[in-house]
Amino acid sequence: MSQRVLFVAGAKATAPLLLGILPFAVIAGATAVAADLPLLAAHALSFVIFAGASQLATIELLDRGTPIAIVVLTALLINLRMLMYSASIAPHFKNLSSKWKTLIAYLLTDQAFALSIARYEQEISEVGKRWFYLGAAFSLWFFWQLGTAAGIYMGAALPPELSFEFAIPLTFMALLFPLIRNRPSWIAAATAAVVAVLGHGLPFNLGFIAAALSGSVAALLAEGWSHAH
Amino acid sequence: MHINHPIWFAMLAIGAGTFVFRFSFIGMLSRLNVPQSFERILKYIPVAVLSALIVPSLVIHQGHPDLSFSNLRLLAGVAAMVVAATTRKIFPTLAVGMGTLWLLMYLTG
Structure with missing residues (x-):
């Protein structure tokens, strides 16, 4: 193209x-x-x-x-x-x-x-x-x-x-599902979701950053676990 | 000109700092040096970021987590999520999500 x-x-x-x-x-x-x-x-x-x-x-x-x-x-x-x-x-x-x-x-x-x-x-x-x-x-x-x-x-x-601001999370939903392909990526999504909700009251958007990082780490741990078994 | 307004200093400092964040890895990562562990760590960031952007905007209602039927965004969001998971297309997801939200808002007055 x-x-x-x-x-x-x-x-x-x-x-x-x-x-x-x-x-x-x-x-x-x-x-x-x-x-x-x-x-x-x-x-x-x-x-x-x-x-x-x-x-x-x-x-x-x-x-x-x-x-x-x-x-x-x-x-x-x-x-x-x-x-x-x-x-x-x-x-x-x-x-x-x-x-x-x-x-x-x-x-x-x-x-x-x-x-x-x-x-x-x-x-x-x-x-x-x-x-x-x-x-x-x-x-x-x-x-x-x-x-x-x-x-x-x-x-x-x-x-x-x-x-209308609700259109943004809706669009992100359609972008998210094609990225979820295996168990670690499900774990990344689920962990990030839970941490983001629990941390929503933290100042400076820190709950969001904690969510993204913990989701990523949880997926890596899951990956390591499935390799080991 | 209100050149002394505190907004100017704040704006320049925030603009410069934000640019440093944006440029950081894009600017520094050269073709010579891409450790594989680095790419491995970053593999799941997009999934985690999207999930962390989506879920609170459905679940947090008036400042608190709300999993009840009175949270219309949660209901509309779940309907849209089914469409997103099955079609993986933006417009059907958007149509069902906004449509359900507006319908529920109309019905509950």
Whole structure:
């Protein structure tokens, strides 16, 4: 497949996720304005940080007069999961130049990671991997900026009672099942689910990180156990 | 221009730190040096991450785990999960999940 075809395929794959992401972006923009941030700063947040949950936390904490060091630390802890995504996806991009790696890293999000990793399960060339990722990641970036701008200028006009954000976990479900192929992967999914629910009250999204790591470790232990028997 | 607004410093620090997280392994992993143990450890991260993103958004209701029938997202999520497991396709999963949620919200008023 040509580079353009794969770029378009990546962009198209984001369509169901946009249902959940656009309302989230609108809220992020509207919240920035409601907290009296300078207009330029409201836009710049989405360009410079480009990670929804941490943007909302930053706006909220600054608005409450939280010391800057605490604001920065909180946002960075929320974004610590990017380290995990970077490690997981890095082997697919190891032969690229640093210019490409820089662009790929800047565009890395939960959704770009999930869509690409799911697609890489099927056969795809090294060049194909790059262009599929860029199509998906750039589309997510573009609509994030668009949604933020809409929120900044029009406010949060979407009715929250329609629960469009529920589209994101639903899309992830369809991506998850093809990845579950053996007993260790079932154990990874189940362990991560339980730990994520138990740890949901922990600050800084730490429950999520604990869930992902413990799921992964549990699967490796299960793998080792089945090799030994 | 509100150049002194604290948002600017916070934004630059968070943006830089987040980029370092994103770039870390993607940037450092060269073709010369990919220990096999590294790939082994990371094999199950995607499954664990997706599961950890999905399940709390079904189970946590008003801030607490809720496995009862009054948790509409759990009911809609289970319906969608059956579709996801059998079809493995995004649009049917999305249609059944959102459709069930909206129907239940309408029925329970």
